[in-house]
Amino acid sequence: MRNRVREQRAQRGLSQAELAAALGVSRQTVISIENGRYLPSLPLAFRIARFFNVTVDKMFDPEDEVTET
């Protein structure tokens, strides 16, 4: 599942550490989410979407699957 966290964060000029602090997670978790290595829980997905003032389905795209081999 792809997401637009990196794109939204860059638009707002935030560092990964600043976003992590705002969301209450570690910087490593923000990196993992941006790279698509970790799918956040539903509560965290909502926190991310609300932080960027977009809807969850705009932030996370279930149609755009990353195929793991």
Added chain:
Amino acid sequence: MKRLSGSRLRVPAVMLILGTGLAVAEAVGQGWHSGILLEGVAVAAAVGYFLLGGMNNDVGAIYGSSTDERQQMVRLRAQALTAEVMALAVVIGYMVQTARQAPTWPFGVIAAVAAVTFAAALAIQRVSPRS
């Protein structure tokens, strides 16, 4: 000065207490030389665990006290793998002891405790899952 979190000290403190108990048992059974040696190992392990908890990365968070949801998941998976390897070790230990015609009850006790704990954990988590 940064105040140390109580939960970061909890695991090293438990390690130190259990290690000291083991060292006392060793001193009583095998002599004070090996007891002191074991106490040294317990202190080093507790200090090492505490220092790992101070690292500014996933390992530090997992050994420390402030994990987020992904780090909790990593820790849970690591604990699950550890439990599976330990269960395998218990089965192998049981087989070896059986072949040697040696007592198998320690492995039986560990297996029974694990089985009961797993059943209880399933029942508890079904009713009130940790989020």
